Amino acid sequence: MTGTREVVDFPIPRECPYHPPAVYAEARAEGPLFRVRLYDGRVAWLVTRYADVRALFADADRFSSNRDNPDFPIPAERERHFREFFRTLAGLDGEAHKTRRSMLVGRFTVRQVDRLRPYIQRTTDLLIDRMLDAGPPADLISALGRPLPSMVISELLGVPYADHERFEKWSQGLMHAPTAEEAWESGQQLVAYMDALIKEKEAEPTDDLLGTLITERMHTGELTREELVRLALAVLAAGHETTASMIGLGTLTLLEHPDQLDVLKADPGAALRVVDELSRFLSVADLTTLRVVTEDVEVGGQLVRAGEGVILSTAAANRDPDVYPEPDRLDVSRQARNNLAFGFGPHRCVGENLARAELEIVFGTLFRRVPKLRLAMPLDEIPRKVGMTLEGMLELPVTWT
Structure with missing residues (x-):
């Protein structure tokens, strides 16, 4: 594709919560790239084909994640300040990124996550017990979807879950606030909270991830206090x-x-296979895989110039018919482990093993224990996230009688 398609405003809203915009498939059929216009009028390239997205994820030198670069693409006005909060991991390149990532990966290995599985299972059962005891209808987001991952990451990181209402509110404000000013305020609240927690752990050391980072990284001079605060926030929010x-x-x-x-x-x-297919099918983090090009490079016959923004669309790539036959059909029998929902290459999601374990346990347990679960209102009436950083539902009213 040579850029002949009309420039489209980005983000492009989904017509259906679980399908990407139809224009993705149309553009992918014409060529690997098409142009989109960001909120500030700048034009960026959206990459649509699996092979190209995967290759560009791996080409971290020329397709940079450095959010301090003034040319870095920002899809929404509320994200103007994201670089202030995420530059300590996702916003770094090269050795700096590799060093920071190495500080975390040991806690997210398959072996370490397996040690957390009994806790995840107990917590899932506890939350479902509470939902069933309260009786139908219920909002599955507030009953299970939000508290479970919050409790698990709190356990791993060493954040008191008693504070969850505050940090969940601020995290959601940072990720989904309608304006940059509101996002900034939520981010500052998170910074102040994490800074105070680090001081508490300095006085009374702990062996959780945050406590270990304090003693082994901050006190040794590898991380400044500000860097540790932001690294911990990135782990907590993500x-x-x-x-x-x-x-x-x-x-x-x-x-x-x-x-x-x-x-x-x-x-x-089959729960883990279901998780892999849902990850492919939904690609909830499609709007977060942004890059800026550091030197002129050709992608699928299209010249992309240094300084231009690139969006690696995992939603488009994961529906590529050259890789997944009948890609718009949910098929939990297919092998979708190679999907790009968690990224690829140096910036592949460090928490992937944990996320997959949580989802495997949740879906396997929920439908075993509540086999009659169903929606409590029509799909088109359920409030969902529109134009936000992550795709998903704001509420999910369910019943089971």
């Missing part, structure tokens, strides 16, 4: 916002595809 979106939207999608849900009900052991 650790529950994305998974919460997947629980809500994933449940909705399964309820809307009863033939696929029946596969899970018949074989709870």
